[in-house]
Amino acid sequence: MITIQNLHFHYKKGRPLFEGLNLELEAGHVYGLLGKNGAGKSSLLKQIAGLLFPRLGTCKVMGYESRLRQPSFLSNLFLVPEEFYLPQVSIDRYVKTYAPFYPNFDEKAFQQYLDEFQVPRNQKLTEMSYGQKKKVIISFGLATNTKCLIMDEPTNGLDIPSKSQFRKVIAAAVNEEKCIVISTHQVRDLDNLIDNIVVIDNHKIIFKQDVETVTERLSFRSVKQLEDAENVVFSESSVLGHAVITENAGGTPGRLDMELLFNAVLEPSGRINQLF
Numbered sequence: 001m002i003t004i005q006n007l008h009f010h011y012k013k014g015r016p017l018f019e020g021l022n023l024e025l026e027a028g029h030v031y032g033l034l035g036k037n038g039a040g041k042s043s044l045l046k047q048i049a050g051l052l053f054p055r056l057g058t059c060k061v062m063g064y065e066s067r068l069r070q071p072s073f074l075s076n077l078f079l080v081p082e083e084f085y086l087p088q089v090s091i092d093r094y095v096k097t098y099a100p101f102y103p104n105f106d107e108k109a110f111q112q113y114l115d116e117f118q119v120p121r122n123q124k125l126t127e128m129s130y131g132q133k134k135k136v137i138i139s140f141g142l143a144t145n146t147k148c149l150i151m152d153e154p155t156n157g158l159d160i161p162s163k164s165q166f167r168k169v170i171a172a173a174v175n176e177e178k179c180i181v182i183s184t185h186q187v188r189d190l191d192n193l194i195d196n197i198v199v200i201d202n203h204k205i206i207f208k209q210d211v212e213t214v215t216e217r218l219s220f221r222s223v224k225q226l227e228d229a230e231n232v233v234f235s236e237s238s239v240l241g242h243a244v245i246t247e248n249a250g251g252t253p254g255r256l257d258m259e260l261l262f263n264a265v266l267e268p269s270g271r272i273n274q275l276f
């Protein structure tokens, strides 16, 4: 669905952001894109959406080069940006204006998503709170039924109940034909939602694995003393003692601690990567 090959990109000369970045994402999956501040998550999502162009290399979605922004590409991709502008119109007017760009837009589903998020339909967009606006744009994005749905920090600004509503609506929207990419720092918001983890750092993708493989090979748990755990791959001090990642000897998939995995992946030793 998304194929990025040898992507080179910089905003300012001499300060490369991507250097030979490669990435392949498939339909039927929900990818979590993780990275430190400034690693380039938003810029990578903009490359995919055709809002930034590679200096070298290619970025293709459904076979279309993103930078060409062809109509069949644009009608099958929706980006929920981190920062957005919504016009001073009602939701109805917004839908009348923008839904025609998406031939598979589902009005009934849109209303269901708004109901799930408890967003009032008869309010001007500019009179809504940031969180409510975000819910409208997420609902609209889901209702477009585009094959590729990209969300940049979608849970930022959502209150606690909305985060579980978010997981619920995304999980309901997943199907074999859709590729969903979500960037976030709020890894707990993606718990039980994403099935693949992608980590960007140092100009490249440094980790890409499906959650099942990760949890088959690694165990995540807390121990009082480090000596209580065998085959420790990574550890961090925690309030209860230590949060540890160990090799999963039994191979039975367990719980994933995405924050701990992320910190382990960024460790300079690269020990985690050697296990995959």
Ligand SMILES: Nc1ncnc2c1ncn2[C@@H]1O[C@H](COP(=O)(O)OP(=O)(O)OP(=O)(O)O)[C@@H](O)[C@H]1O
Pocket: 011, 012, 017, 035, 036, 037, 038, 039, 040, 041, 042, 043, 044
């Ligand atoms: N329009 C721009 N002009 C110049 N530099 C930019 C621009 N947008 C982003 N950058 C720089 O590119 C780098 C990557 O920014 P980007 O927003 O893609 O990172 P990010 O991983 O999404 O960060 P965050 O987690 O803080 O949102 C940063 O160093 C940023 O300063």
